[in-house]
Amino acid sequence: YRGYILELEDKSKAENKSDQYDFIGSGISANKVYDLYLRLEDDVLSKNPDVVFIYVGVNDVWHKTLLGTGTDADKFEKFYLAILKKLKDKNIKAVLVTPAVVGEKTDMSNPLDGDLNKYCNIIRDIAKKNDLPLVDLRKEFGNYYKTNNPNNEEKNILTYDKVHLNTKGNQLVADLMWKVVKGF
Template structure:
């Protein structure tokens, strides 16, 4: 009889804890640069992901957190990983970095060489995986919207995107190939071969349409099992 009451007591304590765990939303961190920093604005892509989740009646199942800082490169993400990501105890992390690693090479000579880019990217992944966090890696999008490979940084962006695809394969991680998605979109929707104004305002940062398109791709990736 004493054993029965002991088991009953354990059940009374455990059931509410299990219920709390079941009701806990999935915490998603978007980790990146100024594009992600702007993602939490009223028209930003993270806000739009939240709106789409709400339209599906799933907004209470997810907690979305933006962790973007303008000008950041992969090394900057590594330096603030503990405070800005791991301390929040996320279930899912999108790593979306690379534009500044490429862009700053041409604009100010402070970009990131390919070998160092891979080194710090792999270091990020190692720390995230050690916490059993689901990691989704994203290729960098565009620096210029011309669809004929005539943008100045197209070659470097293609190279760094290839590196991320290889990192994803090597680490058995989910890949969100934003570079390909953006290029495919621009082939179809930029018949005048404009440098900006379709998905970006200034060749890099997003228009409303760009934020919407990015949000749709992020949500698709998040929903994949």
Template sequence: MKIIFFGDSITKAGTLNKGYIDLLQNKINKGGNAVELIGAGINGNKVYDLYLRLEADVIDFNPDIVVIYVGINDVWHKMAGVGTEIEKFEEFYRAIIKKLQSKNIRVVLCTTSVIGEKPKKNTQDADLDAYSAVVTNLAKQLKCPLVDLRSAFKNYERSYNSKNKTAGILTTDGVHLNDKGNQLVAEEMFKILMPVGLG
């Protein structure tokens, strides 16, 4: 069994010690499952970057499952005028899924997490909710399991961020995961991956 995690800097960091991919690999190894986890994350990537490197970085490795975790930069970079409009986001995302499915590769989708950790009103919350809704709808339409990180992060922040901090609860800087953030992502992904292919 081979699983590729396809994404941006959050996924790249996930392969490091205590990153979410590292935590998943350790958990799977303890369970006695023969599963290889591969991180295919590149800093700054948006959905169209994933589309452009889909063959070389994913399909050529013949994975059984691909976990797509992208969207933060598509939203975040809109503040600098170089994000991805939501229609294009959906178009490229759908194309990635359909290409993988055409190769009989199972696809797991993840909603976006956070850009700022305040439980009450971060600048780009509305966009994150909208882009996460696109991912959720694609999961339903194309019959892909969904890891709803957006909801998991929001619920955690409501419970543990009573001081309304911008960062430091699940992230180091409002975006990139700290140890607790990596643990949460690993737990949420494991719950979905178990029935998909690890059970």
């Protein structure tokens, strides 16, 4: 699947703005918030970005059940705030992104919906308290499912396995991020 970074590049080209933006993906499979914190200096700050999208949380929730290695909510918030502080100290704009899904069922019967909502609320609160832009994937995916998942499927709508984005999922994320990028 083409990731949302490539989709963002396509959007910038389509609007003749590719000379204004360099999109650099720094995500690593299975990373959690503390992994981001530990590699922030080498993988992000060293590139001198103007804007950083902080898109983390799915593995912090999912890995609790899957592997027993998730992140407790209080630690999640502390590491998240520490990342923000490092960005702020370097005058780098931050855009907060809520995790989208661990399962695509629309009736709140995905086993991790409650935990995922809790972590999304932490991110929403941080965005509000710090007056930071928010890409609320959790909300936007939910809205998409209302009209595009009438059979309450657990996958194959915006993900191929309940977590990882398929083509439509990557396009939706890129659309939402692009709206924010154009605002800077």
